[in-house]
Amino acid sequence: MKPVRGKTPKKPPPKPPKNTVKDPVEVYCRLRPLENQNDFVCVTPLSNTVVQLVPPGGSLAHKNNSKEIQYTYRFVFDENTSQKSLFDNVALPLVSDLVSGKNGLLFTYGITSSGKTYTMTGTPQDGGILPRCLDVIFNSIRDLQAQRCVFKSDKMNGFDVQTKAEAMVEQSQLMTMTPKTPRAKRRDAEFEWVQRIPDETVINVVDQDNVFSVFVSYIEIYNNYIYDLLEDVPIDPIRPKPPQSRILREDSNHDMYVFGVTELEVKSSDEAFEAFCKGQRRRRVAHTALNTESSRSHSVFNIRLVQAPLDSQGAEVLQDKDQLRINQLSLVDLAGSERTGRTRNTGDRLREAGNINTSLMALRACIDVLRENQTQGTNKMVPYRETKLTNLFKRFFEGEGKVRMIVCVNPHADDYDETLHVMRFAEMTQEVMVSRATPVPSTPVSLGLRPGRGTLYREALRKTKEEGGNLQELLAPGVYSLGPPFPDIMNYDDEESFESIIQVLIDRKSRRETLLSDLANKQNAFRNQIIETEKENVGMKQEIEILKMELEARVQQVRSLEGKLSSAEHTTEILRQKVGYYERSKQTLEYKLDEKKMLLSQGEQEKQKIREQMEDRLVTERGRMRRIMERRLAEKQAELEAKMCLTGEKIQQLREILNSQEDWEFLLGEGLGPRLVSSRSEPRLSHGAAATSGSQNTPVSTPQLDTRLNMEQTSAPLKSVAVANPRHRRSRSSGGEKWIDHRPPGSLEYGTVLQPNMKKKKSVSKLETKDITGRNAAQGYVLTHQEQDIDGDVETKLYKGNVVPSSGGGAQVIFDDVEILKQTSPTHPYQLRKRSFEGFTTEDVQKNCAVSVEGHKKPPTGLISAKRIKY
Numbered sequence: 001m002k003p004v005r006g007k008t009p010k011k012p013p014p015k016p017p018k019n020t021v022k023d024p025v026e027v028y029c030r031l032r033p034l035e036n037q038n039d040f041v042c043v044t045p046l047s048n049t050v051v052q053l054v055p056p057g058g059s060l061a062h063k064n065n066s067k068e069i070q071y072t073y074r075f076v077f078d079e080n081t082s083q084k085s086l087f088d089n090v091a092l093p094l095v096s097d098l099v100s101g102k103n104g105l106l107f108t109y110g111i112t113s114s115g116k117t118y119t120m121t122g123t124p125q126d127g128g129i130l131p132r133c134l135d136v137i138f139n140s141i142r143d144l145q146a147q148r149c150v151f152k153s154d155k156m157n158g159f160d161v162q163t164k165a166e167a168m169v170e171q172s173q174l175m176t177m178t179p180k181t182p183r184a185k186r187r188d189a190e191f192e193w194v195q196r197i198p199d200e201t202v203i204n205v206v207d208q209d210n211v212f213s214v215f216v217s218y219i220e221i222y223n224n225y226i227y228d229l230l231e232d233v234p235i236d237p238i239r240p241k242p243p244q245s246r247i248l249r250e251d252s253n254h255d256m257y258v259f260g261v262t263e264l265e266v267k268s269s270d271e272a273f274e275a276f277c278k279g280q281r282r283r284r285v286a287h288t289a290l291n292t293e294s295s296r297s298h299s300v301f302n303i304r305l306v307q308a309p310l311d312s313q314g315a316e317v318l319q320d321k322d323q324l325r326i327n328q329l330s331l332v333d334l335a336g337s338e339r340t341g342r343t344r345n346t347g348d349r350l351r352e353a354g355n356i357n358t359s360l361m362a363l364r365a366c367i368d369v370l371r372e373n374q375t376q377g378t379n380k381m382v383p384y385r386e387t388k389l390t391n392l393f394k395r396f397f398e399g400e401g402k403v404r405m406i407v408c409v410n411p412h413a414d415d416y417d418e419t420l421h422v423m424r425f426a427e428m429t430q431e432v433m434v435s436r437a438t439p440v441p442s443t444p445v446s447l448g449l450r451p452g453r454g455t456l457y458r459e460a461l462r463k464t465k466e467e468g469g470n471l472q473e474l475l476a477p478g479v480y481s482l483g484p485p486f487p488d489i490m491n492y493d494d495e496e497s498f499e500s501i502i503q504v505l506i507d508r509k510s511r512r513e514t515l516l517s518d519l520a521n522k523q524n525a526f527r528n529q530i531i532e533t534e535k536e537n538v539g540m541k542q543e544i545e546i547l548k549m550e551l552e553a554r555v556q557q558v559r560s561l562e563g564k565l566s567s568a569e570h571t572t573e574i575l576r577q578k579v580g581y582y583e584r585s586k587q588t589l590e591y592k593l594d595e596k597k598m599l600l601s602q603g604e605q606e607k608q609k610i611r612e613q614m615e616d617r618l619v620t621e622r623g624r625m626r627r628i629m630e631r632r633l634a635e636k637q638a639e640l641e642a643k644m645c646l647t648g649e650k651i652q653q654l655r656e657i658l659n660s661q662e663d664w665e666f667l668l669g670e671g672l673g674p675r676l677v678s679s680r681s682e683p684r685l686s687h688g689a690a691a692t693s694g695s696q697n698t699p700v701s702t703p704q705l706d707t708r709l710n711m712e713q714t715s716a717p718l719k720s721v722a723v724a725n726p727r728h729r730r731s732r733s734s735g736g737e738k739w740i741d742h743r744p745p746g747s748l749e750y751g752t753v754l755q756p757n758m759k760k761k762k763s764v765s766k767l768e769t770k771d772i773t774g775r776n777a778a779q780g781y782v783l784t785h786q787e788q789d790i791d792g793d794v795e796t797k798l799y800k801g802n803v804v805p806s807s808g809g810g811a812q813v814i815f816d817d818v819e820i821l822k823q824t825s826p827t828h829p830y831q832l833r834k835r836s837f838e839g840f841t842t843e844d845v846q847k848n849c850a851v852s853v854e855g856h857k858k859p860p861t862g863l864i865s866a867k868r869i870k871y
């Protein structure tokens with residue numbers, strides 16, 4: 001049968017369903033020893049699983065009064081833990097898984113100088129996890145390694161399988177393509193590594209019917225760029241250029257891989273470690289040349305183990321690509337997790353630190369979402385795509401296998417704040433669950449390959465070698481043949497030939513019997529196995545039925561939830577539209593409000609302007625008024641002073657008259673007639689000339705009211721003016737008294753019954769001296785005064801007084817009553833408004849009357865302007 005070639009294009013077999021059993025991410029804590037034993041520590045292990053953080057004075061937490069915090073991990077390794085012990089506990093199970101066909105991820109995490117690199121790489125004297133992993137892998141697959149180039153990368157993260165002959169051709173091509181150059185003198189550090197003490201551990205679970213090949217790749221993620229550290233392109237230290245970065249691609253299994261990365265097939269741990277050293281060297285040179293810092297990058301060392309079953313004879317690898325098993329152990333040394341603020345970086349360093357943080361933050365974010373999805377049943381998208389690092393890790397978190405993390409801690413008190421973040425994140429990481437790898441038999445039963453064939457073959461090979469047998473013979477027929485080929489029989493008569501044929505047949509018969517009995521045993525075993533499998537099958541079927549029912553119920557539940565979700569989405573959409581509408585309305589209103597505010601402020605400004613103008617005008621007006629008033633005041637003062645001067649002069653004259661003790665009769669005897677004196681400009685003892693002009697100038701329609709009629713002898717000297725004597729006052733009620741009814745020309749008839757009671761009267765339009773002096777003098781006097789009031793009505797005032805003769809022959813009228821007649825309507829044309837004397841409404845009348853009514857102690861009842869009347 002022609003073997004199936006690895007290059008044959010074939011559809012990959014469907015992936016087996018993912019294992020539902022899940023294990024948490026295992027987190028281990030390692031404390032490194034202090035550099036200076038006298039330094040303060042902030043981290044102390046309390047037990048194998050618990051570690052305690054105590055905030056030192058000066059830390060943020062201490063300022064916030066935080067207390068000590070305890071974190072629990074799968075195991076806590078104190079500062080005395082050896083590299084070997086750590087490896088055995090943490091990494092060895094991952095190596096064991098790898099050779100059993102399972103994936104694994106191990107990463108170290110912590111702040112700078114916490115011992116990540118020490119844990120991962122270690123020292124030549126005491127290797128870390130990486131060299132030990134390589135040692136143990138090769139210790140375990142030592143004799144089971146495939147010939148070089150039997151497995152050949154298909155450049156798409158997979159492998160093809162080649163025959164031995166093809167592999168040989170490939171090898172020779174490789175050798176010619178990469179001629180061996182004389183190795184440069186090893187540096188001391190590398191030489192030390194060559195002399196390292198390897199780990200002797202061997203894993204015994206390795207399938208002896210398989211062959212193995214180990215491939216390693218080494219990449220660095222720096223500023224979110226991936227660099228191939230095993231690439232054979234020299235770096236020019238004089239004119240350094242950044243190396244070519246690599247991209248990530250997805251393979252046919254939807255796993256991410258670094259496209260075009262150099263993957264070296266290594267046949268020993270030394271060779272593998274040399275590749276690692278080469279990568280380290282390249283990393284160092286690149287970082288030195290570009291003046292960057294290697295501890296700020298993440299380094300990923302991938303070990304891929306390819307295994308395939310041996311063919312039925314146990315001699316060669318089965319030429320079936322589908323039977324290849326490719327598993328990976330990734331060892332990751334993450335960059336320091338310190339934050340930018342603490343390191344006070346600038347420029348490129350800041351960007352670098354930012355990128356470290358970005359990828360570490362992205363890792364945290366992925367872990368947070370994973371936790372949430374797993375613990376709360378949500379289905380949020382995990383942001384693996386955020387960074388290259390998380391994208392590479394996706395296959396481990398989403399696929400099957402083990403994920404382990406070593407959180408490295410420097411217990412130094414100065415690092416407390418950063419360490420706190422690291423430990424908190426590490427503890428949370430433990431809540432993430434990863435599917436356990438499904439146990440898959442290394443050689444499928446369907447292939448009908450006999451277990452142990454590899455061992456048998458190798459044993460036969462060893463024996464043949466030892467016994468000096470024909471190796472070719474052993475290799476040619478295979479271990480399960482019935483024996484060596486029939487001898488060539490040239491002559492059938494030859495006895496010896498028959499003998500040898502008989503011997504061969506006997507051997508074959510006995511071998512056949514052995515094989516038959518072996519077959520019968522195998523059949524029995526196989527039958528039993530089938531029965532067992534059948535039983536399991538029945539159980540599984542029942543289980544499947546139950547699961548189906550559960551699934552159906554879940555599907556219903558999902559449908560109902562989907563319905564709710566869609567209605568919620570609908571509601572959300574409506575609400576979103578409403579919010580949009582309100583937002584727009586708000587904007588419009590805000591715009592209007594702004595406009596109003598603007599108008600308001602303009603109005604305010606105008607108001608302010610007007611106010612200022614008015615204030616200016618007021619000030620001007622006040623000034624103007626003040627000037628007018630001052631001028632008037634000055635005029636009045638001057639007038640008053642003039643009056644005062646005149647009054648003083650008159651008083652002086654009066655005093656002189658009084659002092660002269662002349663007889664008043666003498667004055668009357670002079671024959672001087674009385675005359676009407678204007679009271680407006682005259683004092684009580686008026687000057688003759690002034691009195692005459694005052695009486696003549698009074699108009700009829702708006703007469704200037706005289707409240708006193710002082711009838712004096714016109715030619716009398718000034719000193720002859722009489723003083724009113726109240727004792728001389730006569731009563732008007734005496735029925736026989738004679739009245740002078742003085743109506744100035746132009747007076748209107750008032751034709752009412754409300755006439756003053758005057759039996760004897762003499763009507764005059766102009767008062768003569770003789771009317772009130774002498775023997776025929778009247779005793780009463782009535783002055784009719786008419787004027788228009790503010791309502792437009794005619795108001796008639798009848799001023800009544802008594803004529804009192806004065807001692808000098810003159811006479812004086814003393815007013816004691818006024819009647820006011822007012823025409824209010826056509827039917828009652830007149831109405832007596834005031835019956836009794838109520839005082840006088842004009843200032844002049846009051847003034848003169850005040851003198852005339854001297855002697856009254858009280859004003860008459862109903863006096864209108866009592867205060868203005870002097871007694």
Ligand SMILES: Nc1ncnc2c1ncn2[C@@H]1O[C@H](COP(=O)(O)OP(=O)(O)OP(=O)(O)O)[C@@H](O)[C@H]1O
Binds near residue numbers: 111
């Ligand atoms: N467990 C340990 N025992 C002894 N020495 C240790 C241990 N851990 C770390 N060291 C020492 O501490 C120093 C810093 O360690 P290391 O370089 O591994 O830190 P790191 O976390 O990798 O730092 P970076 O992030 O800068 O790469 C080294 O000199 C290392 O030898």
